[in-house]
Each structure stands twice: as C-alpha cells, then as structure tokens.
Amino acid sequence: MVSYEQRESAFLWILDQLQSGEVAVPLVARDFSAEDWAFVFEGIPSDLRMDLWDTLADERKAPILAAMRDDSRNQLLGRLPTEDIELLANTSSTEDLVEIIDVLPRKLAAGLIKKLSPQGRDVIGAALTYDEDQLGRYVNYDVYTVDRSDTIGDILDDLRAQELPDYTDSFLVVDESQHYLGQVDINQLLSADEDAKVIEIAEYVEQVLNADMDLLDASDAVKGSGRSMLPVINKDGRLLGRFSIKDALDVFQEYYDAQVSHMGKVSDEDLFAPVFTSARRRAVWLGINLLTAFAASAVIGVFDQVVAQVVALAVLMPIVASMGGITGSQTLTLTIRGLATGQLAQSNLRALGNKEVLVAFFNGVLWAIVVSVIASIWFDNPLLSIIIAFALVINMLVAAFAGIGIPVLLDRMGIDPALAGSVILTTVTDVVGFFVFLGAAALFLV
Amino acid sequence: MVSYEQRESAFLWILDQLQSGEVAVPLVARDFSAEDWAFVFEGIPSDLRMDLWDTLADERKAPILAAMRDDSRNQLLGRLPTEDIELLANTSSTEDLVEIIDVLPRKLAAGLIKKLSPQGRDVIGAALTYDEDQLGRYVNYDVYTVDRSDTIGDILDDLRAQELPDYTDSFLVVDESQHYLGQVDINQLLSADEDAKVIEIAEYVEQVLNADMDLLDASDAVKGSGRSMLPVINKDGRLLGRFSIKDALDVFQEYYDAQVSHMGKVSDEDLFAPVFTSARRRAVWLGINLLTAFAASAVIGVFDQVVAQVVALAVLMPIVASMGGITGSQTLTLTIRGLATGQLAQSNLRALGNKEVLVAFFNGVLWAIVVSVIASIWFDNPLLSIIIAFALVINMLVAAFAGIGIPVLLDRMGIDPALAGSVILTTVTDVVGFFVFLGAAALFLV
Numbered sequence: 067m068v069s070y071e072q073r074e075s076a077f078l079w080i081l082d083q084l085q086s087g088e089v090a091v092p093l094v095a096r097d098f099s100a101e102d103w104a105f106v107f108e109g110i111p112s113d114l115r116m117d118l119w120d121t122l123a124d125e126r127k128a129p130i131l132a133a134m135r136d137d138s139r140n141q142l143l144g145r146l147p148t149e150d151i152e153l154l155a156n157t158s159s160t161e162d163l164v165e166i167i168d169v170l171p172r173k174l175a176a177g178l179i180k181k182l183s184p185q186g187r188d189v190i191g192a193a194l195t196y197d198e199d200q201l202g203r204y205v206n207y208d209v210y211t212v213d214r215s216d217t218i219g220d221i222l223d224d225l226r227a228q229e230l231p232d233y234t235d236s237f238l239v240v241d242e243s244q245h246y247l248g249q250v251d252i253n254q255l256l257s258a259d260e261d262a263k264v265i266e267i268a269e270y271v272e273q274v275l276n277a278d279m280d281l282l283d284a285s286d287a288v289k290g291s292g293r294s295m296l297p298v299i300n301k302d303g304r305l306l307g308r309f310s311i312k313d314a315l316d317v318f319q320e321y322y323d324a325q326v327s328h329m330g331k332v333s334d335e336d337l338f339a340p341v342f343t344s345a346r347r348r349a350v351w352l353g354i355n356l357l358t359a360f361a362a363s364a365v366i367g368v369f370d371q372v373v374a375q376v377v378a379l380a381v382l383m384p385i386v387a388s389m390g391g392i393t394g395s396q397t398l399t400l401t402i403r404g405l406a407t408g409q410l411a412q413s414n415l416r417a418l419g420n421k422e423v424l425v426a427f428f429n430g431v432l433w434a435i436v437v438s439v440i441a442s443i444w445f446d447n448p449l450l451s452i453i454i455a456f457a458l459v460i461n462m463l464v465a466a467f468a469g470i471g472i473p474v475l476l477d478r479m480g481i482d483p484a485l486a487g488s489v490i491l492t493t494v495t496d497v498v499g500f501f502v503f504l505g506a507a508a509l510f511l512v
Numbered sequence: 513m514v515s516y517e518q519r520e521s522a523f524l525w526i527l528d529q530l531q532s533g534e535v536a537v538p539l540v541a542r543d544f545s546a547e548d549w550a551f552v553f554e555g556i557p558s559d560l561r562m563d564l565w566d567t568l569a570d571e572r573k574a575p576i577l578a579a580m581r582d583d584s585r586n587q588l589l590g591r592l593p594t595e596d597i598e599l600l601a602n603t604s605s606t607e608d609l610v611e612i613i614d615v616l617p618r619k620l621a622a623g624l625i626k627k628l629s630p631q632g633r634d635v636i637g638a639a640l641t642y643d644e645d646q647l648g649r650y651v652n653y654d655v656y657t658v659d660r661s662d663t664i665g666d667i668l669d670d671l672r673a674q675e676l677p678d679y680t681d682s683f684l685v686v687d688e689s690q691h692y693l694g695q696v697d698i699n700q701l702l703s704a705d706e707d708a709k710v711i712e713i714a715e716y717v718e719q720v721l722n723a724d725m726d727l728l729d730a731s732d733a734v735k736g737s738g739r740s741m742l743p744v745i746n747k748d749g750r751l752l753g754r755f756s757i758k759d760a761l762d763v764f765q766e767y768y769d770a771q772v773s774h775m776g777k778v779s780d781e782d783l784f785a786p787v788f789t790s791a792r793r794r795a796v797w798l799g800i801n802l803l804t805a806f807a808a809s810a811v812i813g814v815f816d817q818v819v820a821q822v823v824a825l826a827v828l829m830p831i832v833a834s835m836g837g838i839t840g841s842q843t844l845t846l847t848i849r850g851l852a853t854g855q856l857a858q859s860n861l862r863a864l865g866n867k868e869v870l871v872a873f874f875n876g877v878l879w880a881i882v883v884s885v886i887a888s889i890w891f892d893n894p895l896l897s898i899i900i901a902f903a904l905v906i907n908m909l910v911a912a913f914a915g916i917g918i919p920v921l922l923d924r925m926g927i928d929p930a931l932a933g934s935v936i937l938t939t940v941t942d943v944v945g946f947f948v949f950l951g952a953a954a955l956f957l958v
Contacts, residue, residue, distance in 0.1 A: 069719055070733045074854050081859050101736050109855030111863040226703040232738045233757070235681070252698055257672040273515055283516045289761060290516075290547050292678045294740050311679070315735060315761045322768035323849070329775040330845025331838050337850050338860075341867055345874040348842050352875055355838045356882065359831040366830070367890075370823040377816045380826035384812070384833070384942070385805040392777050392801045396794050399776025403769070404783050408520050409555030413527050414784075417557040421787055428791040429798055436802070444813075496830070 068097045077106050084114040089121060100129035108138045112338040116145055128158035132165040135323075137336040140169040141343075148177065155181035160207045164193050192306075201284040202277030204317070205298050205307040211238045212264050214247055219260035233310040235294040239268040246274060246297050246305040274299055277306055282321060285314035325484050331355070354489055362387065362496035369504035375512050378445045379504060382437075382454055386503045389433060390461035390495035397422045397469025398491050402483050405473060419470050426466035430459035449511055457503035461495060468494045514543045523552045530560040535567060546575035554584045558784040562591055574604035578611040581769075583782040586615040587789075594623065601627035606653045610639045638752070647730040648723030650763070651744050651753040657684045658710050660693055665706035679756035681740040685714040692720060692743050692751040720745055723752055728767060731760035771930050777801070800935055808833065808942035815950035821958050824891045825950060828883075828900055832949045835879060836907035836941035843868045843915025844937050848929050851919060865916050872912035876905035895957055903949035907941060914940045 068076070076092045083090045098106075103122075107115055107130065119142065122130070131139050131154070143151065143166065154166060155178050163182075167175045167190070179187060189207065196202030208231040212221050221237065236249040248268030258267050273291050275284050275298045288296050288311050295310040320334075327334040331351040335344060366373065366383070373379050401418070404410030410418065434455035442451040472490050473483030514522070522538045529536045544552075549568075553561055553576065565588065568576070577585050577600070589597065589612065600612060601624055609628075613621045613636070625633060635653065642648030654677040658667050667683065682695040694714030704713050719737050721730050721744045734742050734757055741756040766780075773780040777797040781790060812819065812829070819825050847864070850856030856864065880901035888897040918936050919929035 070729045070736075073736075077854070078857055078859065081857065085859055085863075099736055099738065105853070105855065109850075109853075109857075109860065111860060222702060225699045228699075230697075230699060233681075233740055235679075235740070251676075253671045253674075253676060256668060279516075287516045289758070290519075290545055292545065292758075294679055294681070294757070311740070311757050311761065312735070312738075315757065315764065318761065318765060318768075322764075322772070325772055326768070326775065326849070327845060329772065330841050332842040332845050335846070337846060337855060337864060338867060341870045341874070344867065345871045348839075348871060349875055349878060351842065352835060352838055352879055355834060356831070356879060359834045360886070362830050363827050366827045370827060373826045374820060374823040377820040377826075380819045380823075380829075381809050381812045381816060383826075384808050384830065385802070387830070388801060388805045389798060392798055393794075395776050396778040396797065399773060399778050400781070400783060402776075403772070404555075407551070407555075408523070409551065409783060411524055411527065411555075413524070413531055414555065414557055417531075418783060421784060421790065424787045425791045425794060428787070429795055432795060433798055433802060440806070 068094055068099075068102060073098070073102050073105065077109055080106060080118065081110055084110060084117060089117045091118075091121060100126070100133040103130040104133035104135075104138075107142065108135060108337060110338070112141055112336065112340065115142060124153060125157045128154045128162045128166065132158075132162035135334065135336065136169055136320075137334060137339060139165070141336050141339060143170060143174075148174065152177055152181050154178060155186075160186065160189050160193065161204070163190055164203060167194070168198070192300075196277060199281050200277065201275055201279045201281050201298060201309060202300070202306070204281060204309070204313065205277065206295075206310055206313055207307040208232075209238060209295075209297075209305075209308045210234050211240050211244075211305065212250075214239055214241050214263070214265040214268075216264050217260065218255055218258045218262050218264060218267070221255060221264060222260065225255075233294040233312055236271075237264075238297050238305060238308070239264055240305050244304045246299045246303060249297065271297070275309055276301075281317055284309055285317040288314040328485055329488065358489060358493040358496065361493055362500055365497050365500040366504065369500075369508055372504055372508045372512055376447075376450070376507060378441075378447065378450055379507050379511075382441060382450075383500055383503055385437060386454065386457045386461055387496045387499035389437075389458055390465040390499045391492050393426050393429065393462040394465030394469040394491045394495045395488060397426070397466050398473060398483075398487050401470050401473045402487060405477050405483060415470070415474065419467075422466045422470060423463060426462045427459070430462035433462075434458040450507070453506045453511060454503060457499065457506060460502045461499040464498045465491070465495050514540055514545075514548060519544070519548050519551065523555055526552055526564065527556055530556060530563060535563045537564075537567060546572070546579040549576040550579035550581075550584070553588065554581060554783060556784070558587055558782070558786065561588060570599060571603045574600045574608045574612065578604075578608035581780065581782065582615055582766075583780060583785060585612070587782050587785060589616060589620075594620065598623055598627050600624060601632075606632065606635050606639065607650070609636055610649060613640070614644070638746075642723060645727050646723065647721055647725045647727050647744060647755060648746070648752070650727060650755070650759065651723065652741075652756055652759055653753040654678075655684060655741075655743075655751075655754045656680050657686050657751065658696075660685055660687050660709070660711040660714075662710050663706065664701055664704045664708050664710060664713070667701060667710060668706065671701075679740040679758055683710075684743050684751060684754070685710055686751050690750045692745045692749060695743065717743070721755055722747075727763055730755055731763040734760040774931055775934065804935060804939040804942065807939055808946055811943050811946040812950065815946075815954055818950055818954045818958055822893075822896070822953060824887075824893065824896055825953050825957075828887060828896075829946055829949055831883060832900065832903045832907055833942045833945035835883075835904055836911040836945045837938050839872050839875065839908040840911030840915040840937045840941045841934060843872070843912050844919060844929075844933055847916050847919045848933060851923050851929060861916070861920065865913075868912045868916060869909060872908045873905070876908035879908075880904040896953070899952045899957060900949060903945065903952060906948045907945040910944045911937070911941050 072094050076094050079092055151174055193203050236251045238249050239247045248270040250268050254267055273296055275296050277298055277300045295308045298306045298309050300306050324334045333347050438451035438455040441454050468491055473487045476483040518540050522540050525538055597620055639649050682697045684695050685693045694716040696714050700713055721742050723744055723746045734755055741754045744752045744755050746752050770780045779793045884897035884901040887900050914937055919933045922929040
C-alpha cells in the first residue's frame with residue numbers, strides 16, 4: 067500500500083522517464099495496487115503505455131486493466147496481440163474478466179472465453195446475461211461463505227487460517243445448493259457456543275440485493291445499509307456473491323464521471339485517446355450542436371430585414387439567448403438531479419415548477435432592468451430597451467418551464483435527460499430568445 | 513434497514529399525505545436510517561418540512577440534519593427555534609455537530625457550543641481549527657481503540673460484549689496519551705495467544721492519514737487502501753479517530769454534486785430552497801454571464817456597419833461562436849478532470865495539447881466544409897462561405913488552446929478551474945468567434 071503522495075511522485079517520475087525514452091519504475095511501485103497502476107497508465111500518453119505494460123508481471127495485468135476507465139482499457143486492449151489477451155483467461159478474477167470482455171470486440175471476447183475453465187465459463191456466462199446497468203453483471207465473487215451445518219468452532223478455525231476478503235463484515239450462510247439463508251457478524255461468532263451450528267445464530271438480513279436490480283439502486287442500498295457489503299442473490303434465491311461499499315463507490319464515480327463528461331459535451335474518454343477516435347466521437351456532439359445553431363440562425367434569417375435596418379438588434383441578440391440559456395440550465399440541473407435521486411415525483415413537480423418560475427421571473431425582471439438601462443445608454447433608443455427587457459423576461463420564463471418540462475418528458479420517454487436535456491434546452495432558449503426579441507422588434511420598432 | 517423500493521414508496525406516500533394536509537408516516541419509516549430521512553426531507557416542499565420534523569423523536573434529529581445536503585440542512589435549521597437548536601447539543605455525535613455548526617450563523621453556533629460538555633467542546637474546538645477542505649474537520653470519532661497493554665483475551669471479551677462501529681475492520685492500538693501505535697485485524701486476534709499483549713501483534717500501517725491532509729486526497733487514500741477505514745492522527749501523532757470508506761463515499765458524492773451543479777451554473781442547492789434565496793444565488797451566475805455576453809456584444813458593436821451591409825453575417829455569427837464554445841468545453845472538461853485527479857502534469861501537458869489541437873483541427877475542417885456548403889446554398893455568396901469556414905477553423909483551434917490554457921492557469925493561481933473555467937472559456941470563444949468572423953468580413957467582404 068502506498069500513500070497518495072508516493073503514488074503521485076512515482077507517477078511523475080515514470081512519466082518523465084518514459085518521455086525521455088527510458089523504461090524504469092521506482093521501487094515504491096512494487097507496492098502499487100491495481101488502482102495505482104491504472105492511475106499511472108491513464109496519465110501516460112498512449113504511445114508510451116505499451117513500453118510500461120511490458121514490464122508488468124502477467125498476473126498483475128488483468129486487475130490493472132479492470133481498474134482502468136472503460137475507454138483507457140479499450141485503448142490498451144486494442145494494442146495487445148491476441149495471444150496476450152487470451153493469456154488473461156488464466157490470470158483474471160471473474161469480476162476483472164467481465165470488465166475486460168465488456169470492451170472487447172466480439173471475436174476476441176469469444177477467444178478469451180474459450181480459454182476459460184468450464185466453471186469459469188459458466189460464471190462469466192451468467193454474469194453476461196445481465197444488462198450493463200444491472201447488478202448481476204458486477205457481482206463481487208470474492209465472498210466468504212459458510213455452510214449451514216458448519217459449527218461456530220469450524221468457522222473460527224477457518225478464520226485463524228486465512229485472510230478475509232476486503233470489506234468483509236459478515237459471513238454468508240448458504241445451504242448445499244447455495245441458497246442464501248442468512249448471515250453472521252464476527253462478534254456474534256465470538257459470543258456463541260463453539261459447538262453450535264452457524265444456522266442457529268444466522269440472521270436473515272432483509273436488505274438482500276437481487277441480481278436484476280438497477281446498479282445505481284444497488285449502490286444506494288449498500289451505501290444506506292451501514293454495512294460493508296450486502297449479499298447478491300439470483301431469481302432462485304441462490305447466492306451469487308456480494309456487492310461491497312467499495313464496489314458502490316466505484317459505481318458512483320463512474321456514473322458521475324460520465325455525467326460531468328456529458329455536461330462538457332464529451333464522452334467519458336481517455337486523456338490521451340487516439341486523435342481520430344477522439345475527433346470522431348466529438349464530431350457527434352459538434353454535429354448535434356450545429357443543428358441547433360442552424361435552428362437559431364434560421365430564426366434570425368426570418369427577421370434579416372429588421373436586423374439590417376436596426377443593427378443594434380444584432381449586437382444585443384446574443385444577450386437574450388445566453389441569459390435564457392443560463393436560466394434554463396440552472397433549472398435543468400436541479401430537475402435532472404431530482405429525477406436521478408427519485409426525490410422529484412409527479413406530486414411535487416408542481417411545487418418545484420412554481421418555485422422555479424418565480425425565481426426566473428424575479429431574475430428576469432432584475433436583469434431586464436439592468437440590460438435595458440445599459441442598452442438605452444448605448445443605443446439611445448427607448449423602444450429598443452423596452453423590447454429587450456420584454457424579450458429577456460419572456461425567454462427566462464420559458465427557460466424555467468423548459469428546464470423542468472424537457473427532462474421530465476425525456477425521463478418518461480425512457481431517455482436519460484442528462485444526455486439530451488441540455489442540447490434541447492439550448493435550442494429552445496436560442497430559438498425563443500431570437501424569435502421574441504427580433505419578432506417584437508419587427509412589430510414595434512420598424 | 514429498509515430497501516430502496518420501500519424507501520421510495522414511503523417517501524411518495526409521506527409526500528402525498530403532507531400535500532393533502534395530513535401528517536402521517538408509514539410503519540416502515542420506523543426502520544429508516546438518518547440517510548433515508550434526509551432523502552425524504554429533501555424531497556418535500558420546504559413549507560411542509562416542519563410538520564414532518566415535529567413528528568421525529570429528539571434523538572433522531574441531529575443525525576438526520578447531518579445526513580442532509582448542506583443547503584437543505586441550512587434551510588431546516590433556519591426554521592428551528594433557538595431552543596430546539598440548543599437541544600441538539602445533548603443528542604448529537606461530534607461528527608453531526610460539526611456538520612450542523614458549519615452552516616449555523618455564528619451566534620447560534622456559539623449558543624449550541626456553550627451547551628456542550630467541556631470534553632465535547634474540546635473535540636469540536638479541535639475539529640473547527642481545520643479548514644473546510646481538510647480531513648481534520650470530518651474525522652469519524654466512532655472508533656474502536658485498544659490500549660497497548662491490553663491482552664488479546666481482554667479484547668476478545670470486550671468484542672463479545674459490544675457491537676462494533678460500522679466499517680470497523682481493525683482495532684487501533686494507542687498508548688496512554690492516545691498516540692497511534694498500530695492496529696490489529698480481527699483474524700490476527702483469533703490466531704494469537706490470549707495472554708499476549710496486543711502491542712506485540714499490532715502492525716503499524718503506513719497509510720495513516722494526517723488531519724491536515726486535503727479531504728479529497730484522504731478519500732482517495734481510503735478508497736485505494738482496500739481497507740474499510742484508516743486511522744487519522746494529528747501533528748503530534750495522537751489518534752483523533754478514523755476515516756471510513758463510507759465517509760470517503762460521502763465526500764466524493766458531495767464533490768461531484770458540487771461540480772455538476774457548477775457546470776449547470778447553479779450552486780448545490782436545495783430542490784425547494786426559498787424563492788428569494790435561490791433567486792439571489794442564481795443572480796450571481798446570471799450577472800457573471802451577462803458580463804461575458806456584453807463582451808461579445810461589444811465585439812459585434814465594433815463591426816455593426818459591416819453587419820448592416822451584409823445581414824447574413826448576423827444570421828451566421830452564432831454558429832461560429834457556438835461551435836467554438838462546444839469545442840472548448842470538450843477540451844476544458846478533459847483538462848479539469850486531469851488536473852483534479854493529478855494525472856495531468858507539466859510533463860504531459862504538451863502531449864495533451866498536441867492531441868487536443870489536432871482533434872480541434874480535424875473537426876474544424878470537417879464542420880467548416882459542412883457549414884460553408886450550407887451557407888453557400890443559403891446565401892449564394894462564395895466569399896462569405898470561405899470567411900465562415902476560416903473563422904470556424906480559427907475559433908475551434910483557439911478553443912482547444914483555451915480549453916487547456918485557462919484551467920491550467922487558474923489551477924496555478926489557486927482558483928478551482930471547475931468553478932470559473934467555463935465562463936472564461938465561453939467569453940474567449942464568443943469574443944474570438946465574433947471578432948474573426950466579422951473582422952474577416954470587414955476586410956474582405958465589404
């Protein structure tokens with residue numbers, strides 16, 4: 067185990083070495099966890115990663131790959147020869163294999179699965195029957211189970227002989243066909259009679275997770291349970307494994323990383339993804355944005371004669387659009403969060419709507435006054451000042467409505483509002499902003 | 513402990529009751545954790561929260577307050593009479609009190625502290641000497657310590673008699689003046705001689721956290737350690753408490769929530785914050801945005817005669833600005849993440865810069881071709897098409913540079929790039945976009 071500072075300075079050292087053509091690893095890296103290595107790899111320009119990769123012992127490779135961001139893992143796997151990928155079959159835990167297979171092209175994945183033991187193939191096969199957002203795909207198989215007929219003494223002897231998996235705060239009791247029966251905590255063991263059977267003191271914890279549960283809900287459940295882990299069972303009540311608080315933490319981090327990335331109009335990508343891969347992915351966001359920008363341009367085009375007559379309109383129109391955009395994204399952000407946590411429901415939507423529209427109204431009036439004062443000093447045209455004030459208030463009110471309505475509609479349609487919400491919102495605030503401002507000018511100003 | 517689904521449906525039921533004027537709580541709520549209650553309170557319109565609050569037993573109140581988002585806690589505390597706040601002194605754990613005192617006005621905080629025992633006052637006082645981003649303020653005091661002279665047998669007896677705090681995977685060994693000496697895991701205890709002193713088998717774990725450490729670094733350290741908790745010591749080597757994997761999870765969630773909120777140009781606020789509080793906070797973001805919008809307007813104002821002559825410029829100019837904005841925010845998002853994780857350093861900045869500029873160049877050329885084809889069909893003005901293509905490429909290249917340069921500069925100045933980065937970036941891409949497009953038009957088109 068290395069400290070945060072040790073990892074940081076080892077990373078910088080390795081990076082400098084690689085950039086000056088040397089492949090060398092400081093002594094402290096011998097104590098690196100898979101996550102430390104993943105951190106290092108993600109921070110190294112991608113053309114230098116293979117040099118470092120080749121210095122790793124084979125049995126370290128799979129856990130490091132599994133600890134990486136999806137995209138970084140993807141990049142690295144893409145550079146490995148097929149034999150190296152198939153080698154991973156012998157050195158990977160089931161959890162790591164699922165993460166690796168997830169990003170492999172189908173042919174490579176099939177090759178890797180073929181190298182597995184029949185038992186391994188069964189477990190992987192079962193995991194892959196679950197969707198990418200279901201708990202069953204991410205079960206932690208490193209679990210300490212005890213048989214219902216074991217005595218307390220047996221278990222204590224066993225504990226003396228072996229190390230417990232990380233984040234183990236209880237022992238899961240199963241029957242001969244692996245049905246989950248309950249669990250015991252460690253100090254229950256200590257105070258029990260050594261000759262008693264474990265099933266006599268086992269407690270059935272209500273918060274058992276079902277493998278078909280949503281992954282984020284499962285993570286919330288572990289977080290709220292006060293326990294380091296919860297058991298995961300399948301439809302038949304058989305114990306598949308567990309889900310630990312550390313697994314939950316990883317899920318939350320990935321979820322938030324993706325959300326932050328989407329808000330920044332980028333996929334959750336590798337820092338040093340290849341130029342063309344990166345360009346291609348970002349082109350999608352840019353193309354969508356271009357469509358919305360042309361929608362706004364079309365509105366301006368409708369009023370081009372007004373703009374030609376009163377060029378101050380062209381000068382001021384970005385203000386109306388952008389203030390609407392910000393107002394809308396404020397409401398949108400809150401609404402998306404409320405929908406994601408489940409705290410926003412049919413019955414409190416109206417209360418949120420009332421508040422958001424009032425907030426937008428007050429800010430609309432405030433900034434309309436500020437903008438119209440500045441505009442009237444700048445252009446000495448009182449009617450123009452009134453028109454921009456009017457357009458600002460209208461656009462900010464529309465923005466508040468849209469900031470709630472768009473994500474709620476998307477959510478009902480089964481589309482993730484975090485993904486599409488802000489693009490649609492900006493289109494609305496641009497189009498409405500330009501239309502109301504230029505339209506009012508066309509009616510009253512020329 | 514209630515399941516995720518039970519909590520959700522209990523929440524909806526309570527919400528409906530409150531909204532129809534009833535105060536009633538389903539039976540399942542008896543098993544609610546503090547976090548479940550916090551979830552419920554945050555989802556209830558704020559004027560109805562006090563009705564529910566009054567139904568809670570006094571000893572439940574402080575943990576629920578502590579589990580809430582800062583802003584929600586703030587709102588609720590603002591509604592409580594002073595006596596109720598001072599009552600919290602008797603019913604709160606130290607961690608909960610720190611969270612509560614953090615958001616209280618100074619006078620109320622002082623009143624609350626005065627009601628504490630001298631010992632409690634000392635601990636709280638020590639916690640408050642640390643900054644809001646330092647670990648020392650958020651130490652978890654619910655820790656199982658053993659004295660260096662205790663025998664293994666003593667400890668085992670003790671374990672039989674009492675429940676362990678959540679997330680306890682080791683017992684921390686201290687001397688008579690509370691200096692941290694090492695720790696033992698539970699199965700080390702089991703296999704040791706009962707008459708041996710604990711200090712003989714204790715291991716000094718290197719990854720001890722210092723109370724003056726950055727809170728996010730500490731959370732990273734716990735996450736990477738594979739342990740459920742790490743000890744926290746002060747400058748003198750005295751054990752203050754511990755920091756658990758659950759504490760780390762809470763820190764990450766708060767951090768990401770704040771980041772997502774800032775990207776949406778809103779503070780991390782209560783879903784039902786009072787209208788004026790919310791309006792005031794959002795006005796700040798809107799005001800800053802207005803400044804940048806006026807900067808863009810000023811640039812357009814410089815070229816107003818050109819725009820008056822060729823009104824197609826007014827129609828197309830938002831496209832140049834917005835494509836630059838998206839390109840820049842893509843690079844910005846990646847750079848901010850790299851700076852935050854520590855994976856972006858002086859020595860790999862150039863590699864990132866090369867890649868980002870190339871990505872921007874390829875996308876710039878691609879979308880410049882698309883836009884100029886559409887523009888030439890629309891306006892039948894070949895020179896205009898060339899000018900917009902040129903402006904797009906330039907603005908997208910500038911955006912890539914700015915997307916790296918701005919956060920790196922802010923970071924060196926000690927300003928959080930997640931907070932100010934996108935506003936500055938948008939100003940740059942708007943100003944440069946309008947200037948290059950309209951400036952080139954002024955030179956070549958009229």
